[in-house]
Amino acid sequence: MRAQYPANIRIIKLPCTGKVSEIHMLKAFESGADGVYLVGCEEGNCHFLTGNLRARKRVERVKRILEHIGIEPERLAMYNLSAGEGTRFVQYAKEMTEKIRELGPTPIKPKKQEIGTERFEVQ
């Protein structure tokens, strides 16, 4: 299709949005993400039946947590589309980017990710 979407988005591919847990969303914010969004199948058309519905509930829960700790819940969102809708994917990407641009950068300084160095020590 070769449609262009904003370059500031890092995509993490999953078999289903149902794989996303609350902790993944929270850790993304801890790592310094200005915004986090999930893109899943249309409701009623989840390939795994209810994965996207579970994801929706988890997103709502994390939004409430963010609200209680003083971070704008709009920084987290979930969109639904069909796998073939490339243009809609681009539209959501632009929409989210614009929303986050308006909200401004995250108040969280990114936590340094520690990669276990023990594994890489060569004897």
Place this chain on the structure above:
Amino acid sequence: MVIGEGKPIEEVLSMISDKKKILVVGCRGCVTVCSAGGEKEVSILSSAIRLAREKEGNPIEIREETIERQCDNEYVEELRGYIDEYDAVLSMACGVGVQFLAERYRKIPIYPALNTTFIGGTLEQGVWVERCQACGNCILDKTGGICPVARCSKSLMNGPCGGSSNGKCEINPEIDCVWQLIYDRLKELGTLEIFEEVVPIKDWSTSRDGGPRRIDREDLKL
């Protein structure tokens, strides 16, 4: 099992507002089953606390651990090696766990991250209901396995009262009249004659009304 519910995060944050380094301890027992204080909830709460503290420019260091049960000293002991390094401990267990930790680790404040609510069971995923009041003198044999102490608004021994209406309770119309349920069950069991036996006045001294309780099993003591 014991059912608990996470405290509002604002309350938890105010408990640890002046602490720089804390240990958050979960429990793999009851609170894991009711999704309030297990390993998953430990990581979610710790992440939320770190975010909140980072935002206010007062970062906090958190170690996350979950032990088998906080109501058994053999598991509580597992924390001894490193617990002294922390300014405070947030226990995500029920009230028993918080107290067991506090008794064992006297020099460090132990704070509750949950409100322990009742003894109950899972109706369906995400729904827990109270079923037992731990009255110490079970009469479930006389009531077809349905408890009037825990489930009757008036804890009547011989019901229903005059307020039972269409199977619902007059005190709280959202709950079933448990004596209606008991009648229906005894009818199903074909033992309605038990319903007509008068249950005597309850001796509440076996319940918490008689003071904090204790069991000593001499046959089990080492």
